[in-house]
Amino acid sequence: VRVVLADDALILREGLSRLLQEAGFQIVGLASDGDELVELVDTGRPDVAIIDIRMPPTHTDEGLRAAQEIRRRWPDVGLLVLSQHVNTRYAMELLSAGTDGVGYLLKERVTDLAELASTVNRIGTGGSVLDTAVVAELVGRRRSGDNPLEELTDRELEVLALMAEGRSNRAIAERLTVTNHTVEKHVKNIFVTLRLPPSTDDHRRVLAVITYLDGR
Amino acid sequence: MRVNHRIALWPIVIAGATAAVGGAWLAAHQPEGRPTEPGLVLELVVGISLFSCGIASWRARPENRIGLVMVLTGFAWFAAELVEARQPWLYTVGLAVQSLWVIGLAYLLLSFPSGRLQGRRDRWLLSGGIGSAIGLQLLAMLYGNGAGVGCSSCVHNLIDVVHENRKAQGWLGLRDLLGVVVLLALVALLTERWRQASAPQRRAVLPVLITGFATVAALIWNVTSDLIGAPLGALPADVWFYTMATVPIAVMIVFLQRRLARGMVAGLVVELGEPSTAMDLRSALARALGDPSLQLAYWFPAEHCYVDGDGVTVAPPGADDRRGSTFVQHNGQPIALLLHDPVLEHNVELVQSVCAAASLALENERLQAELRARLVDLQASRARLVAATDAERRRIERDLHDGTQQRLVSVAMALGLLEARLPDSAGDTRPLIAEARETLTAALQELRDLTHGINPPLLVERGLGAALEELCTRAALPTHLHAELPHRLAEKVESTAYFFISEALTNAAKHSHGSEVRVTAVVSDTMLRIEVTDDGIGGASASGGSGLIGLSDRVEAVAGRMYVHSPPGRGTELHAEIPCA
Numbered sequence: 001v002r003v004v005l006a007d008d009a010l011i012l013r014e015g016l017s018r019l020l021q022e023a024g025f026q027i028v029g030l031a032s033d034g035d036e037l038v039e040l041v042d043t044g045r046p047d048v049a050i051i052d053i054r055m056p057p058t059h060t061d062e063g064l065r066a067a068q069e070i071r072r073r074w075p076d077v078g079l080l081v082l083s084q085h086v087n088t089r090y091a092m093e094l095l096s097a098g099t100d101g102v103g104y105l106l107k108e109r110v111t112d113l114a115e116l117a118s119t120v121n122r123i124g125t126g127g128s129v130l131d132t133a134v135v136a137e138l139v140g141r142r143r144s145g146d147n148p149l150e151e152l153t154d155r156e157l158e159v160l161a162l163m164a165e166g167r168s169n170r171a172i173a174e175r176l177t178v179t180n181h182t183v184e185k186h187v188k189n190i191f192v193t194l195r196l197p198p199s200t201d202d203h204r205r206v207l208a209v210i211t212y213l214d215g216r
Numbered sequence: 217m218r219v220n221h222r223i224a225l226w227p228i229v230i231a232g233a234t235a236a237v238g239g240a241w242l243a244a245h246q247p248e249g250r251p252t253e254p255g256l257v258l259e260l261v262v263g264i265s266l267f268s269c270g271i272a273s274w275r276a277r278p279e280n281r282i283g284l285v286m287v288l289t290g291f292a293w294f295a296a297e298l299v300e301a302r303q304p305w306l307y308t309v310g311l312a313v314q315s316l317w318v319i320g321l322a323y324l325l326l327s328f329p330s331g332r333l334q335g336r337r338d339r340w341l342l343s344g345g346i347g348s349a350i351g352l353q354l355l356a357m358l359y360g361n362g363a364g365v366g367c368s369s370c371v372h373n374l375i376d377v378v379h380e381n382r383k384a385q386g387w388l389g390l391r392d393l394l395g396v397v398v399l400l401a402l403v404a405l406l407t408e409r410w411r412q413a414s415a416p417q418r419r420a421v422l423p424v425l426i427t428g429f430a431t432v433a434a435l436i437w438n439v440t441s442d443l444i445g446a447p448l449g450a451l452p453a454d455v456w457f458y459t460m461a462t463v464p465i466a467v468m469i470v471f472l473q474r475r476l477a478r479g480m481v482a483g484l485v486v487e488l489g490e491p492s493t494a495m496d497l498r499s500a501l502a503r504a505l506g507d508p509s510l511q512l513a514y515w516f517p518a519e520h521c522y523v524d525g526d527g528v529t530v531a532p533p534g535a536d537d538r539r540g541s542t543f544v545q546h547n548g549q550p551i552a553l554l555l556h557d558p559v560l561e562h563n564v565e566l567v568q569s570v571c572a573a574a575s576l577a578l579e580n581e582r583l584q585a586e587l588r589a590r591l592v593d594l595q596a597s598r599a600r601l602v603a604a605t606d607a608e609r610r611r612i613e614r615d616l617h618d619g620t621q622q623r624l625v626s627v628a629m630a631l632g633l634l635e636a637r638l639p640d641s642a643g644d645t646r647p648l649i650a651e652a653r654e655t656l657t658a659a660l661q662e663l664r665d666l667t668h669g670i671n672p673p674l675l676v677e678r679g680l681g682a683a684l685e686e687l688c689t690r691a692a693l694p695t696h697l698h699a700e701l702p703h704r705l706a707e708k709v710e711s712t713a714y715f716f717i718s719e720a721l722t723n724a725a726k727h728s729h730g731s732e733v734r735v736t737a738v739v740s741d742t743m744l745r746i747e748v749t750d751d752g753i754g755g756a757s758a759s760g761g762s763g764l765i766g767l768s769d770r771v772e773a774v775a776g777r778m779y780v781h782s783p784p785g786r787g788t789e790l791h792a793e794i795p796c797a
Binding site: 011012015016018019023054059060061074084085086087088089106108110111112113116137139140205 | 411614617618621622623624625627628629630633634635636637653654657660664667668673674676677678682685686689692
């Protein structure tokens with residue numbers, strides 16, 4: 001899998017680049033701001049672009065804008081946006097244009113080599129990844145009134161969160177050390193309780209779940 | 217001072233009376249066949265008018281030279297009567313000073329009301345007048361006896377040495393010509409001065425100027441018709457006598473009017489005594505002094521300067537400034553500065569008595585003005601403190617983000633790499649590395665919470681609305697947000713509103729024992745209105761040592777206001793209004 005990497009902090013750019021190389025990814029190029037990144041994507045046509053959200057010149061959400069531009073011009077390039085803050089709004093803005101091959105993670109999540117490798121691979125193959133902290137915030141949002149989430153069991157809530165993070169049934173089963181079949185049962189139950197249209201596709205259902213959570 | 221002047225006046229009065237009687241006697245016993253131009257009575261009226269009005273003005277304004285000038289003009293007026301004398305030396309003197317009184321009139325008109333000439337042009341004009349009325353007159357007298365009188369029965373003047381009457385007539389013609397030029401210049405100069413004068417100045421000189429102009433115009437007319445024959449048609453000879461008699465009266469009226477103006481001081485004292493708190497001291501003083509342009513500034517001892525009611529520093533005028541100024545003191549301490557029309561400087565007594573009457577009120581106002589200025593300073597200093605705090609927040613957040621957080625992440629990455637490269641044989645090291653990474657992750661989490669509290673990124677990047685949405689979804693109590701924020705607001709307004717609501721939500725969660733909170737943030741043209749309402753136990757107050765006082769401080773620092781409504785048992789409502797125009 002070919003990867004480009006954009007972060008204005010040299011120390012993180014180099015560190016992440018070493019990790020990615022160690023994990024066997026091919027680094028097509030390194031960028032230190034949004035414009036450089038867009039050029040790199042244009043010339044290098046990577047499978048995945050890994051982007052720090054806060055970059056020069058304004059140090060606000062340049063990474064997010066660059067990601068949206070890349071998605072518009074080269075829809076098949078996977079996007080992994082990294083942030084030092086849990087920012088649900090930015091995550092939703094990123095995912096609103098479609099969840100295929102899109103990820104939003106806190107920076108420290110990509111320090112585990114195995115986790116990094118699986119994340120980049122999932123995004124490279126059209127999957128989606130949403131940070132646990134963002135999902136926790138979405139699920140934990142307090143709104144009064146009718147709340148179908150309260151009808152879910154604790155285990156079902158766990159499965160819902162893992163689905164929102166973009167994990168497949170098999171990954172969920174592994175994580176919870178239960179059988180695939182049990183997970184499928186939970187998923188079905190969740191969709192019925194939340195009155196969501198049933199979806200068997202691991203990729204598609206992420207959108208349904210987070211749209212539901214965000215729209216509550 | 218005044219007493220001395222009064223004593224000095226008596227000899228003058230006696231001398232004046234003697235001169236009047238002498239003049240009258242001379243006029244009554246004039247040689248036969250003389251052209252008896254003005255009647256005896258008119259002569260006396262003008263002279264006595266000059267004398268008595270001069271003395272009255274002198275008493276009213278002892279420091280002003282105009283009273284003296286009028287008295288001297290009165291003497292000159294009677295001295296001209298000496299031409300009726302039969303003794304040659306008296307006749308000669310009378311002839312020489314025949315027109316001296318016109319110089320007195322010119323001086324009076326030029327120097328009114330201050331009694332001082334106003335520059336070089338005044339002096340040139342007077343010099344021209346003296347040259348004409350005295351110089352050319354004496355020259356004519358050297359050549360002949362006919363100078364100005366030309367009668368057969370007249371005695372000879374003692375300085376008639378050349379005996380050429382025709383030349384004497386020539387000098388007299390030149391005298392009249394120069395006289396007319398000087399008088400015309402006088403009219404022009406006074407007209408120009410009038411056009412440049414302020415309203416109070418015009419009011420002060422108007423009566424004198426009218427009578428003076430009338431006299432000068434009549435004089436010009438007469439002298440001109442003497443010079444060129446009578447195509448103009450001569451005025452009745454005594455017209456200018458009438459007008460001349462009114463000039464001293466006009467001067468006296470103006471001076472006495474000023475004394476009357478001091479009656480305004482009594483009115484001012486009454487006004488100051490009224491319990492009206494909204495009294496405008498400046499207007500009251502302006503009325504008492506008759507100068508609507510009056511400016512009032514108060515002494516600020518700490519700053520060592522004068523400051524007006526709006527808090528603007530006022531510099532005392534320099535020597536060449538067109539404004540007049542008066543410094544007011546109270547118990548030896550400066551309290552105020554009046555900037556007024558320069559014409560008031562000729563009426564120091566009025567200004568002094570007005571200031572004395574108002575000094576207590578002035579001191580009062582001064583203290584209030586000082587207080588207002590201190591409040592303005594204080595407000596500015598609070599706003600600066602808040603701005604500095606906001607800037608510091610951003611700096612700390614940025615430093616943590618760019619420094620500590622990145623270094624910690626990079627350490628975590630290095631650990632990840634190390635873990636991946638560990639040989640299989642080092643199996644017992646792996647748990648240690650995993651532990652280190654978990655600790656690092658926890659540290660990063662804490663750091664993230666800290667920086668988020670210091671400076672929420674959404675507030676800076678997406679504005680108050682987005683930041684409030686996030687804040688309310690993260691709040692400990694279920695929170696409903698109603699926001700109408702169609703556009704970004706000033707940074708300090710947004711950050712004040714954000715931290716106000718954030719703190720209010722924390723308070724509600726900690727103290728209200730309520731079950732939910734409602735937050736409203738609505739912006740109008742000029743005001744951001746915020747409400748944070750809970751359904752808890754109420755009874756909160758901003759006066760205690762609660763967190764509410766901090767909220768109110770924060771809002772007031774940006775010139776906003778906070779209200780608390782918290783009846784026991786019925787929840788707490790916090791309202792804040794922050795100007796955002």
